[in-house]
Amino acid sequence: MSGSISRIPVRFRVEGLGEAEGSLIRFLAPRTVEALLRAMPLHGITATAKGMLYFSVPVRLGFEKPRTQVDEGDIAYWPIGSAVCIVLERTSPYSPVNLTGRITENLDLFNRVGAGKRVMVEKA
Secondary structure: OOOOOOOOEEEEEEEEOOEEEEEEEEHHHHHHHHHHHHHOOEEOOOOOOOOEEEOOOOOOOOOOOEEEEEEEEEEEEEEEEEEEEOOOOEEOOOOOEEEEEEEEEOOHHHHOOOOOOOOEEOOO
């Protein structure tokens, strides 16, 4: 594992709209969090679905402590779509996700993001 802390601060940058802060939390899905950290910075193009904003990433993993219900502000990895998801409202995704963290600052940014925006995630 990279480092020994359980909460890893991350920064999301959405082209032309701004930044938001979050934390990846190792104990929620240790293998998934570690794989996302190793692949950073992550870049993608946003899409929306069922109360979530998501973007594909070059990480291919299966289910790890999968969840069928997520809450506003959650950060998750969607194994079926190989995507990072930002949860905009309490919802039940189309298929289970691996919960990986929380948005800690500026969640409202993602409510202004539609499909087709460039997004980047990096360690803060």
